[in-house]
Amino acid sequence: MRYAETGYDLEVDLTTGNIERVESDPELTLKHIGGNGVAAKIIWDRVSPETDAFSPDNLLVVSAGLMAGTPVPTANRTLFCTISPVTNYFSNSIMGGYFAPELKYAGYDRIIFRGKADKLVYLYINNDVVELRDASHLAGLGAQATAYKLKDELGDMRVQVAAIGQAGENRVYYASVEHSNASASRGVGVIMGDKRLKAIAVRGTKDLRVAHPEECFNVCLKHSQDIGTSPLNGDLMAIEWNDAFHHDNFAWGNSRVRQRGYWSQALEDRWKDYTLSIRDRLQGCFNCPKNCHLIVKPPGYNRYAVKCYGKGVWHMAAFKEIEFSFDAMAVSQELGFDTYAASQTIAYALELYDEGILTDDDLPDFPEDSADRFFYMMDIIAHRKGIGDIFADGMWRAAKAIGKGAENFEHNCIKKFEQLPLKLGKINYTYYLMYCCSDKMAINQAEGSYPQDATSDPADRQKFVDEWISAPERFKKFYMEWEPRTNPTYEAAMNIADWNEIMHYMDDSTGLCAFCSSFRGQFGGGTAYHIYNVPYFLKLTHGMEIDAEDLWRALRRNRNLVRAINVSRGLRREDERPPEDHWAVREPENEERIIMDYYEFKGWTSDGIPSKDTLVGLGLDYVADEFIKRGILTGNETEGKFVELPLYTEGMSREATTMVRKADEYTLTERLKTEKYEGKDF
Numbered sequence: 080m081r082y083a084e085t086g087y088d089l090e091v092d093l094t095t096g097n098i099e100r101v102e103s104d105p106e107l108t109l110k111h112i113g114g115n116g117v118a119a120k121i122i123w124d125r126v127s128p129e130t131d132a133f134s135p136d137n138l139l140v141v142s143a144g145l146m147a148g149t150p151v152p153t154a155n156r157t158l159f160c161t162i163s164p165v166t167n168y169f170s171n172s173i174m175g176g177y178f179a180p181e182l183k184y185a186g187y188d189r190i191i192f193r194g195k196a197d198k199l200v201y202l203y204i205n206n207d208v209v210e211l212r213d214a215s216h217l218a219g220l221g222a223q224a225t226a227y228k229l230k231d232e233l234g235d236m237r238v239q240v241a242a243i244g245q246a247g248e249n250r251v252y253y254a255s256v257e258h259s260n261a262s263a264s265r266g267v268g269v270i271m272g273d274k275r276l277k278a279i280a281v282r283g284t285k286d287l288r289v290a291h292p293e294e295c296f297n298v299c300l301k302h303s304q305d306i307g308t309s310p311l312n313g314d315l316m317a318i319e320w321n322d323a324f325h326h327d328n329f330a331w332g333n334s335r336v337r338q339r340g341y342w343s344q345a346l347e348d349r350w351k352d353y354t355l356s357i358r359d360r361l362q363g364c365f366n367c368p369k370n371c372h373l374i375v376k377p378p379g380y381n382r383y384a385v386k387c388y389g390k391g392v393w394h395m396a397a398f399k400e401i402e403f404s405f406d407a408m409a410v411s412q413e414l415g416f417d418t419y420a421a422s423q424t425i426a427y428a429l430e431l432y433d434e435g436i437l438t439d440d441d442l443p444d445f446p447e448d449s450a451d452r453f454f455y456m457m458d459i460i461a462h463r464k465g466i467g468d469i470f471a472d473g474m475w476r477a478a479k480a481i482g483k484g485a486e487n488f489e490h491n492c493i494k495k496f497e498q499l500p501l502k503l504g505k506i507n508y509t510y511y512l513m514y515c516c517s518d519k520m521a522i523n524q525a526e527g528s529y530p531q532d533a534t535s536d537p538a539d540r541q542k543f544v545d546e547w548i549s550a551p552e553r554f555k556k557f558y559m560e561w562e563p564r565t566n567p568t569y570e571a572a573m574n575i576a577d578w579n580e581i582m583h584y585m586d587d588s589t590g591l592c593a594f595c596s597s598f599r600g601q602f603g604g605g606t607a608y609h610i611y612n613v614p615y616f617l618k619l620t621h622g623m624e625i626d627a628e629d630l631w632r633a634l635r636r637n638r639n640l641v642r643a644i645n646v647s648r649g650l651r652r653e654d655e656r657p658p659e660d661h662w663a664v665r666e667p668e669n670e671e672r673i674i675m676d677y678y679e680f681k682g683w684t685s686d687g688i689p690s691k692d693t694l695v696g697l698g699l700d701y702v703a704d705e706f707i708k709r710g711i712l713t714g715n716e717t718e719g720k721f722v723e724l725p726l727y728t729e730g731m732s733r734e735a736t737t738m739v740r741k742a743d744e745y746t747l748t749e750r751l752k753t754e755k756y757e758g759k760d761f
């Protein structure tokens with residue numbers, strides 16, 4: 080009997096149309112948990128390093144997080160994993176909403192797509208009925224329009240649809256997969272388009288078993304109530320009116336201009352009034368008591384859900400105000416763009432035009448107003464019209480194709496992928512390591528479990544660490560020693576960078592929402608999920624008996640397996656650089672030293688390759704063998720020694736780590752009495 084998972088994958092060959100229901104290996108779950116971990120193992124086994132992202136042999140693995148669909152609140156994430164053409168490396172994008180639970184209820188943990196269809200199709204799943212169906216009538220439709228049309232045709236509004244828009248159909252490199260109030264970005268929608276897969280529509284009505292049903296239900300009910308009343312969980316961006324942090328600190332345009340002091344009370348009042356005037360309601364994801372998603376209906380556009388920081392990126396890229404972002408999101412989500420990458424790429428195009436590198440010959444009838452210019456660019460990029468064809472391949476490739484100095488304005492990519500716009504002062508060691516060495520495509524996939532700034536008052540710091548339940552002791556010490564506006568020590572920076580990213584691997588494998596877990600650890604006490612209590616939820620749902628150390632080890636295994644995929648595809652030290660123009664003040668010598676120290680800390684060689692010692696230490700012997708066979712390692716390297724890193728439970732016995740904070744000992748709501756959030760409208 081399998082618990083929390085169905086034990087079955089769907090293998091879909093888009094070339095032949097063959098579909099098989101295949102039992103999965105339960106050992107894979109114990110080793111890799113689920114989500115991106117199991118997907119990485121599948122891609123390691125079946126996609127050779129020589130396989131091009133656009134090859135029919137590339138896989139698209141749509142993988143539910145292990146706890147998705149169980150009573151565990153906020154466990155609803157779907158992982159889209161593939162080799163992305165943007166980087167030529169492994170990409171995983173985590174998506175909220177309702178898709179993964181529905182897939183589980185239909186009887187499947189994963190869908191593994193291979194091959195390419197010869198015409199546009201969609202996959203229809205209704206429990207045991209699984210069919211590839213003609214989607215030619217959906218060609219050219221937007222992502223949301225596709226979802227509604229399919230629900231209508233299928234006569235069931237409860238069907239969950241993940242679809243691409245025109246950008247995905249036309250293989251725009253930064254196309255997204257759109258689903259309800261969520262989306263999967265970071266270079267995965269392009270693979271759906273390349274495989275001629277317009278949508279996946281799933282409906283499931285089967286049971287999903289959990290290992291300890293009564294205890295699971297009781298604990299999760301209380302946990303859900305706690306999360307629901309906690310201001311320390313959920314995505315504040317949907318309901319927080321003061322957004323001075325992003326507007327005063329992030330760069331505008333193509334990562335060039337900071338507008339410190341931009342925010343004001345008058346602006347906040349005006350933007351709040353406008354947002355409320357178009358707000359329909361707030362909406363949460365599956366089995367979540369929070370309502371993080373604004374449902375809006377701007378004048379002249381269809382109703383849609385605002386997703387994460389899409390609310391800010393468009394108007395900041397265009398130097399406009401919030402009305403523009405709401406209009407831009409309506410268009411971009413329908414076309415199916417990754418909002419971070421698309422807004423940056425278009426801002427880049429506008430900059431090239433202003434500099435005379437692009438002319439009216441390149442952009443005929445180019446409008447005067449920047450808002451109109453953004454809509455113009457979205458249209459020509461999504462449909463690959465004219466020079467839009469070049470920009471559809473992303474900023475890094477567009478710079479190379481255009482030449483004429485365009486390369487000098489491309490300054491915000493890492494490993495060929497456009498980043499969130501930032502231009503800050505002095506280099507930050509922790510972020511330097513995360514930008515350079517993370518195998519995720521964007522910084523927001525790696526940050527969040529540790530505060531971004533120190534507070535000056537030691538008493539405040541002490542209070543913070545006293546309540547910080549998610550952090551191992553070592554991080555509390557680092558935080559206490561950290562003075563504002565200074566870098567943490569090398570040792571602290573390495574530990575923090577490593578911890579930040581591996582906490583995301585926890586969410587990416589379990590299917591928990593980062594806004595109640597990895598991304599919220601930075602705000603201190605009250606995070607719903609952390610390394611110490613997730614093993615308990617895994618036991619209640621799946622039945623696995625592991626402690627925090629075991630979980631940590633599995634996540635390190637996943638992280639190194641993803642690294643190994645990328646290394647086998649050519650990733651080396653020279654590729655690990657932050658966006659060129661990110662910090663005004665750089666420290667070349669320290670940068671080189673800290674990155675070397677970090678590789679050693681990770682158990683990697685000085686070229687960033689996981690050593691044989693590390694791979695074997697993490698149970699990835701087969702990766703070490705393959706690396707030696709391919710000449711990537713000799714197997715005799717003396718650098719990159721495997722370090723057990725038992726640091727996460729220092730001062731605690733191994734048994735103690737299994738003593739999680741059960742719901743009755745763990746009342747998030749108590750914080751409401753003392754927090755600054757008291758009385759706020761959540």
Ligand code: SF4
Nearest residue numbers: 313363364367371592
């Ligand atoms: S906290 Fe917000 S983003 Fe996370 S699952 Fe709940 S509604 Fe979705």
